[in-house]
Amino acid sequence: MSTLDGKTPAGPIKDKWTSYKDKVNLVNPANKRNIDVIVVGTGLAGGSAAATLAEQGYNVKAFCYQDSPRRAHSIAAQGGINAAKNYQGDGDSIYRLFYDTVKGGDYRSREANVHRLAEVSTNIIDQCVAQGVPFARDYGGLLDNRSFGGVLVSRTFYAKGQTGQQLLLGAYSAMNRQIARGKIQMFNRHEMLDIVVIDGKARGIIARNLVTGEIERHSAHAVVLGTGGYGNVFYLSTNAMGSNVTAGWKAHKRGAYFANPCYTQIHPTCIPRSGDYQSKLTLMSESLRNDGRIWVPAKKEDAQAIRDGQLKPTEIKEEDRDYYLERRYPAFGNLVPRDVASRAAKERCDEGYGVNATGEAVYLDFAAAIIRYGKEQATIKGENDASEARIKELGKEIVKAKYGNLFDMYKQIAADNPYETPMMIYPAVHYTMGGIWVDYNLMTTIPGCYAIGEANFSDHGANRLGASALMQGLADGYFVLPYTIGDYLSSDIRTGKISTDSNEFEEAEKNVRERIEKLVSNKGTQSVDYYHRKLGNIMWNKCGMARTEKGLKEAIQEITELRNDFWKNVSVPGGANELNQELEKAGRVADFLELGELFAKDALDRNESCGGHFREEYVEKSGEQQGEALRDDKNFAYVAAWEYTGVPSEAKLHKEQLEFNDIELKQRSYK
Amino acid sequence: MKLNLKVWRQQGPQEKGRMVDYQIDGISEHMSFLEMMDVLNQKLIGSGEEPIAFDHDCREGICGSCSMFINGEAHGPVKGTTTCQLHMRSFKDGDTIYIEPFRANAFPVIKDLVIDRSAFDRIQHSGGYISVNTSGNTQDANATPIAKEHADLAMDAATCIGCGACVATCKNSSAMLFVGAKISQYALLPQGQVEAKDRAQNMVAQMDAEGFGNCTNTGACEVECPKGISLTNIARMNREFLGGSLTK
Numbered sequence A: 001m002s003t004l005d006g007k008t009p010a011g012p013i014k015d016k017w018t019s020y021k022d023k024v025n026l027v028n029p030a031n032k033r034n035i036d037v038i039v040v041g042t043g044l045a046g047g048s049a050a051a052t053l054a055e056q057g058y059n060v061k062a063f064c065y066q067d068s069p070r071r072a073h074s075i076a077a078q079g080g081i082n083a084a085k086n087y088q089g090d091g092d093s094i095y096r097l098f099y100d101t102v103k104g105g106d107y108r109s110r111e112a113n114v115h116r117l118a119e120v121s122t123n124i125i126d127q128c129v130a131q132g133v134p135f136a137r138d139y140g141g142l143l144d145n146r147s148f149g150g151v152l153v154s155r156t157f158y159a160k161g162q163t164g165q166q167l168l169l170g171a172y173s174a175m176n177r178q179i180a181r182g183k184i185q186m187f188n189r190h191e192m193l194d195i196v197v198i199d200g201k202a203r204g205i206i207a208r209n210l211v212t213g214e215i216e217r218h219s220a221h222a223v224v225l226g227t228g229g230y231g232n233v234f235y236l237s238t239n240a241m242g243s244n245v246t247a248g249w250k251a252h253k254r255g256a257y258f259a260n261p262c263y264t265q266i267h268p269t270c271i272p273r274s275g276d277y278q279s280k281l282t283l284m285s286e287s288l289r290n291d292g293r294i295w296v297p298a299k300k301e302d303a304q305a306i307r308d309g310q311l312k313p314t315e316i317k318e319e320d321r322d323y324y325l326e327r328r329y330p331a332f333g334n335l336v337p338r339d340v341a342s343r344a345a346k347e348r349c350d351e352g353y354g355v356n357a358t359g360e361a362v363y364l365d366f367a368a369a370i371i372r373y374g375k376e377q378a379t380i381k382g383e384n385d386a387s388e389a390r391i392k393e394l395g396k397e398i399v400k401a402k403y404g405n406l407f408d409m410y411k412q413i414a415a416d417n418p419y420e421t422p423m424m425i426y427p428a429v430h431y432t433m434g435g436i437w438v439d440y441n442l443m444t445t446i447p448g449c450y451a452i453g454e455a456n457f458s459d460h461g462a463n464r465l466g467a468s469a470l471m472q473g474l475a476d477g478y479f480v481l482p483y484t485i486g487d488y489l490s491s492d493i494r495t496g497k498i499s500t501d502s503n504e505f506e507e508a509e510k511n512v513r514e515r516i517e518k519l520v521s522n523k524g525t526q527s528v529d530y531y532h533r534k535l536g537n538i539m540w541n542k543c544g545m546a547r548t549e550k551g552l553k554e555a556i557q558e559i560t561e562l563r564n565d566f567w568k569n570v571s572v573p574g575g576a577n578e579l580n581q582e583l584e585k586a587g588r589v590a591d592f593l594e595l596g597e598l599f600a601k602d603a604l605d606r607n608e609s610c611g612g613h614f615r616e617e618y619v620e621k622s623g624e625q626q627g628e629a630l631r632d633d634k635n636f637a638y639v640a641a642w643e644y645t646g647v648p649s650e651a652k653l654h655k656e657q658l659e660f661n662d663i664e665l666k667q668r669s670y671k
Numbered sequence B: 001m002k003l004n005l006k007v008w009r010q011q012g013p014q015e016k017g018r019m020v021d022y023q024i025d026g027i028s029e030h031m032s033f034l035e036m037m038d039v040l041n042q043k044l045i046g047s048g049e050e051p052i053a054f055d056h057d058c059r060e061g062i063c064g065s066c067s068m069f070i071n072g073e074a075h076g077p078v079k080g081t082t083t084c085q086l087h088m089r090s091f092k093d094g095d096t097i098y099i100e101p102f103r104a105n106a107f108p109v110i111k112d113l114v115i116d117r118s119a120f121d122r123i124q125h126s127g128g129y130i131s132v133n134t135s136g137n138t139q140d141a142n143a144t145p146i147a148k149e150h151a152d153l154a155m156d157a158a159t160c161i162g163c164g165a166c167v168a169t170c171k172n173s174s175a176m177l178f179v180g181a182k183i184s185q186y187a188l189l190p191q192g193q194v195e196a197k198d199r200a201q202n203m204v205a206q207m208d209a210e211g212f213g214n215c216t217n218t219g220a221c222e223v224e225c226p227k228g229i230s231l232t233n234i235a236r237m238n239r240e241f242l243g244g245s246l247t248k
Helices: A016-023 A044-056 A094-104 A111-131 A163-180 A246-253 A286-290 A300-307 A324-328 A338-350 A367-380 A388-414 A469-492 A503-521 A528-542 A549-569 A581-605 B033-046 B118-125 B148-158 B165-169 B176-187 B196-209 B220-224 B232-247
Strands: A036-040 A059-063 A184-187 A190-198 A201-209 A215-219 A222-225 A264-270 A293-297 A362-365 A423-432 A449-451 A638-643 A652-657 B003-009 B018-024 B068-070 B096-101 B109-111
Touching (some): A016 A111, A044 A184, A044 A222, A094 A111, A111 A469, A163 A469, A163 B118, A163 B148, A190 A215, A190 A246, A190 A503, A190 A581, A201 A503, A222 A246, A286 A388, A293 A300, A293 A338, A324 A338, A338 A362, A338 A423, A367 A388, A388 A423, A449 A469, A503 A581, A549 A581, A581 A638, B118 B196, B165 B220, B176 B196, B176 B220, B176 B232, B196 B232
Parallel strands (some): A036 A222, A059 A184
Antiparallel strands (some): A201 A215, A638 A652, B068 B096
16 A cells, blocks of 8 residues: 655645646647647536637547537536635635535545635636626626535525536537637547556547447547546436446546545435336435425324325424424534435434335425515515415515426426425435545646546545535636646647557557447347446445445445346347447446446445445444544545556555645534 | 337438337336336347437436427427426326427438437537636626626526427427527627627528528427527527628
């Protein structure tokens, strides 16, 4: 085991990024024209990076598996984006955003990266408004904010419940401007299937044209992965169907260390599953917890009656309801961080208080908010003796204006009216804090290969706060990578065009072709989905919200067996030289079957509970914090970065010790 | 429930396509339409046939990938809904369902229900942006107040998901709702007004070059748009275009 250097600049935390920028090596504009950069993925991180690098003058080749960069899954982010603007004058500051993020991440993120993120957060809002992103505004024409989990200020900017969509369309528009100038060459419906390393440096990728099946070689002076998270290793998640780990995993196999794979965010407010055919889960934005109150019946017999369809939630009296988050965490109430809220829901459901047929659902109730807003509106309108029905009507209008599209979405999926009866929600896999290890420059352990956005590991520690993913994606792409990559490329100005005729390209292409050939010629008996669902079951039951040593050991073994069976018995219809969606899926599931094993190993290795990683063996046994996660800072305040050795569960551990000079490590209390 | 499906199958862009019949059983009303298609595809794979290719990704109605023409309507019978958010409770046991790709000359079929919508991207390349570099030094986001009414209208226009239902629905295969929405979003914001004239001219020119038809004001696009994009955006586009032509 060796230790890793995060290359954090020296000096006080407030000055690190500024002095880094002052001294960083730059590439002159004429030389940028001779340098090619590949960006894989066109979500908030990849899209913003591609646009900015092209604006600066680099020749960018951008790749996405979707039919247009605008469809990357950042588009589905609902609630908002954090920035330390302090427009509300409620005490926010860069330091407070930094502090909240480090605390929210359960002290497992790299301090210097998080501070930089908080610093550039304000630039993001300025940039997006300049691009024409239609953020919500108040009647004075200024930007509106709302509050998210784990914080005590309102710093979240939003565009209805479609903030991710609007930010992504902003980045997409910036890309379009560069595509029109010829500075970005866009490859839609292309999937990266390997990274090419020459003389120890990332020099290109092998990509498959998903329409023709053609295998293509693309060279560049640097490769940037903005390829998102790996939540689909659980099969059911809030990720898009196509979201995958393949690009990151290929980089891992070529030498990029994979950090903290076990840090997975299980989001508390998703629509519960309805049956075995379920293909994905839908998130209900965390912003709903600003006004929604979460509860289950206080009496088990009531819960049973609800499950049997004999009782309706609206028939349960106030005193017979258990608002368990408000009860357990009076300071933060319904706005505790996601990991805490999810575990609390699981705890109630495991105890038998779940409210749908599967027993895996709790209520998110807007009745109180509707009355509160209704009374306020009645006062504003001078309707002092408004009837209860009138108050409800006025209140519903406000709730509709705030969350209308989310309520509509719920109605369509659940066939239930959340204005009249509480929503049913349950936790689901949503985001992965772990990812490819990067240093302060966002460079992986392969020189010239960068990872940005959800694809890397650096900013959210063991748990991400709401509205921070959009912030990180855009911070990395717009404001961090364009500086740090120049430092590396400044030594590449004399290299010239990279040829694709080298042995390294030859070898990488051959590997890709052989693997595809193996998949399409296997003619087994089981479909790709069969294996993906099985893997998902193992992951959810043994690597999900609560993990044990025994379960994790079993998971490693079961995943190994499933992977062996996959390569023997998987069936992929169709050929290699055509649009073949089963073949695309097969390649992605094959990689998930390797990642899942490393995931379980990482979780087994981390003998503590922190953030989204909850080991049943490590909980507070007594006192006020009884039942809460028990961190072990003495032994585990490090990043676990894994080096591939041929078998995922035999990966070699490298540690990056985390130092906290500006924040005192303490128990994360939201009580 | 049990269903009779008639699905468009087409091996490739140059191949001739045809409707193929499939019977499917055991469909739950809680399934989404695409989950029903998943069940059918698993059945096809099991019997050694090639599954039906269709575009889909987020399955929560926002990415704009899914694009099925169901019983003669873009995204099927429920208003304000994408194919992925359509649920089988909208159908009855024994129903016959016709499933085709979105059709337009500017949207050629790639395979089965998968179409090529890159024409939309090219229209955006021609002017769907505000020319501002990423500097981090643009003015403070609150320096220019924007009337809430305008900000809200811009947001309404910006919610377009680029699925192409408007084009597939229009008897002229017009893309004016799509283009009008983008032009409107920027025309309504002070940041977008600087380049407003050129933007309308260039985007309309590209729209025409891609082979989309003209608007004859039937309003079918607005009815079928899963995001409820309003026809007034086309009026605003025409105003921007005309204003630009007269003052050029």
